[in-house]
Amino acid sequence: MAGEGEDGSDAYDFIVTGAGSAGCAVAARLSESGRHRVLLLEAGDRDTYPWIHVPLGYHKTFVNPKVNWMFESEPEAELNGRVLYQPRGKVLGGTSSINGMVYMRGTPADYDGWRQSGCEGWDWDSVLPFFRKAQDQARGESEHHGVGGPLRVTDHRWKPPLAEALVEASIQAGIPANPDFNGPRQEGVGYYQTTIGDGRRWSAARAYLRDARGRRNLTVATGAHATRLLIEQGRAVGVEYRQKGAVRTARARREIVVSGGVYGSPQLLLLSGIGPADHLRDKGVAVLHDLPGVGANLHDHFNTYVSFRCATPVTMNDLALSLPKRIAAAAQYAIGRTGPLASMGLFVGAMVRSDPRFEWPDLQINMFAWSTKERLRTGIVPHPFSAFSISPVHLRPDGRGTVRLKSPDPTAPPEIRFNFLKSEEDFRALTYGIRLSREIARQPALKDYVVEEVAPGPAVETDAQLRDDxxxxxxxxxxxxxxxxxxxxxxxxxxxxxxxxxxxxxxxADASIMPSIVAGNTNAPAIMIGEKAADMILRAAAS
Structure with missing residues (x-):
């Protein structure tokens, strides 16, 4: 439902570009009162692909170009020139429709640090209400959790014995138990909560758009790739987008919200002439506004894997390698929405400090009920035997990279450079994490499961060898x-x-606005950013 602009284009009060984790929240909240006409543009299609909604369907969406942008980085100098695969959602719900569904917020210190860097209103006490507003917490309402929100947050329906053994082994290795990583403290080991409801993925699209799409004042346009922002006399007034082979234009009476994600948002600004002037000129884009920070400050968590051959056939590898097991799992899921298909195989994690002098965890130890030979653009390839992995993730990397245009063609992928492993601290933290992962595997609770370490292997032991690995x-x-x-x-x-x-x-409004990365998975913070952005926009509109 739209009005008409002076030039005959569709006119709305607000336009949101990108229906990902934040964009869905923004569009739903802006349209909630019924007073504002809202257009939500999504380059991908509707989330009708069945495997999106089955939690273990993660492996089906990981390399599917119908729902995934399947980006790649430029060769990374510190990684032997390797190119890093970057899956990003190209579908309603964005990456929340293809991710691992772990619900994690980070630490209060992450957000207090934002405030201390000059981002007023983004300290922990200011963002917690928006985390709670978004949430429908299965454990009930508390100081840290909310109920009645659109996003289902639940405990695992199915906890296999291997997951229980990993928790116990971590405790035996000296890591304290933690029943809630989003509660009073983050440090410790326990079960992750997930954005899964009734055994189904609860993406941002399911959470925010399922009911909102019926509103007469919200238009959700799929297959609509935003290609340029229209700027007149220093003000954003519209969006040019491609849909079904045609170039269309929509006008915004009030505001435009760019929610294309960490790659899509800077790319759209750059295509519109907003960014570092020299780079824009080099790519043949007219400079509208010289803004050097666009596309800078790219950073990400960084991780490796320690994999172990398992003595009993209880891992996701065994499921992948056995047709009878797959049939049984499908029946289990169809009947009761439980079993292996109700999870993506990541049940347990630990938040730890690689140095006791640190005040907050800087490592996340993910414990997977599967192991792989590779996870590349070509697919997830499991080891051809029963195995599981313990994966140390460095939460506070020092390296900073860029997102730039490869060409002025809006359909071309962006140029992505991470500059990982730029400091000794990056290596030191991961080396500690590998050794801690091995220590967990040596504990009595895993005695009946671990046969041998298969990657990197027991021969990789010295600091120099670990660095090479x-x-x-x-x-x-x-x-x-x-x-x-x-x-x-x-x-x-x-x-x-x-x-x-x-x-x-x-x-x-999306994860691209983070001045520094939070200690944990980023989907919940991205949704919080969308909630808070909508609140600020509506307050401004009412003033």
């Missing part, structure tokens, strides 16, 4: 942030109200 095997943890950094400095892109510096009527 990290260079050869470690990968991005698929939590990229920061490319439209919030702040007040000359290298910031948006202010604490998420307004783009120097352009009126334009905001960015």
């Amino acid at each position: 990290i260079r050869a095997r470690a990968i991005s943890n698929y939590h990229p942030v920061g490319t439209c950094r919030m702040g007040r400095g000359t290298d910031a892109v948006v202010d604490p109200q998420l307004r783009v510096h120097g352009i009126a009527g334009l905001r960015v």
